[in-house]
Amino acid sequence: MSLGDPDVLLDARELEPPEPLVRTLEALERLGAHEKLLVLLPREPYPLYRTLELNGFSWQTECRSDGTVAVLIGHREP
């Protein structure tokens, strides 16, 4: 998985809680079997990781120098 090629981009850096979580879950519902969602957040989303784990997604996190945390999410390979 590379953080450079998402099919869907969600920039949640300027949203107030719980909107980043709500919008990420909404985007994941619509995510196709082989699509990737890139979520941009202002901090590391520890609660989201548990949700992804529980619901069969895999993810990769990158902390950028401007403080943005980028999480690339896709369906876990069977």
Place this chain on the structure above:
Amino acid sequence: MRALLSFDQAPPLAAPLRFFLTAPLFSALAGLLLLLAGPQVLVSRWTPGALALTHLITAGFMLQVMLGALIQILPVVAGANLKHPLLVASLVHGTITPGALLLCAAFLLSDRLTFEVAALLLAAGVGVFLLAAGCALYAVPTTSPTSRGLRLALPGLAISVALGVLLAGARAGSLPLPQATPLHVAWGLIGWGVVLLAVVALVVVPMFQMTPPYPESFARFFPLALLGMLAVWSLAESLSGGALATALSAFPVGGVAVFAALTLDLQQRSQRARMDATQHYWRWAMICALAASALVLAANVVPTIGERREWPLICGTLVLFGGFVAVMTGMLYKIVPFLIWLNLQNLGQGRILAPTMNRVITAKSVNQQTIAHFAALALLLAASVSPEWLARPAGLAVLVASGWLMLTLLRATGFHRQHVRRIQALVANSAA
């Protein structure tokens, strides 16, 4: 939203909520004590009533909110999961609650056994918490200033409680009275309180108030620098006291003022069109912190200011009721609706929508309670100057503001119960 995903709620809602619901009981008791005992409580900071009042707020209200919030946020902001969170919450809450009540009773009764039992219960409860939180925090890498800062806040609590136990032992007559009160106060309020508040502010101020982040250098160095300055002052205070210790005390107090001024500056740059109650609480708390810092520094320069009877009462009111209680009340209005929303969302198993967060606690109820809080603060400050006339009205005002907070939080739990029943019924129907 058509949430088809389930999400784990860790820790369970019951773990932090018990602390948040108990906290206003202590501030209400503080108001009741002032209402019943009247002006004699405010004769000096050392009266049994004033000491009981102070500890109803610090060991009662503040400790409940701080430990409850940490049990909730350690996994969220630091990825540090407590083992057996419900058991830890039960043990900690079950000991610090009677511990704080007995401590205040001990001050009022000057009873040796009550002091000893209170100190034992508080030390046991805080000890269990420190062990559980320490293990959780040291099990994860310190990838952010928040997780590093959270680690740094815990020793401040340990030091303050250890000194408190020594002082309680001295009051019980079982230990010689150590000259530890200034250290106990400074480590409790700055080494634990301000360090924790600043570390939590790094996350919650930008998150909930839509402000720019704190400067990276502040996030990285402030907790350690504040603790360092406090440690140097503590050393001077313990070894020699006097002018050197007084001069060195300006550094940690100045550090608190820097945190308050920086937070006010960030608030000025909030992207929100209108401030909500939480922002008002933070703003006034930071103004109170600045005022208290100025009073402490003024007394360092002009000692006669600090010798005035009302000086410690005004400082104490600004720091405790104007600062810590205000910020924590403001945060409860964000944390409690979020936790209830998260719990209901999860309960719906992705099929039933949870009501939105702003229905859990309405803005109208919060705004009215906020006005009651600041009216009580104004009366408390005025009562510090004129206790004969205003001590009882101030006590009544604190009782009203705290009762209002308690009622608002209880209504939120009633809302939760009502929607749990609704959602469970809908889930059962949709499964049938």
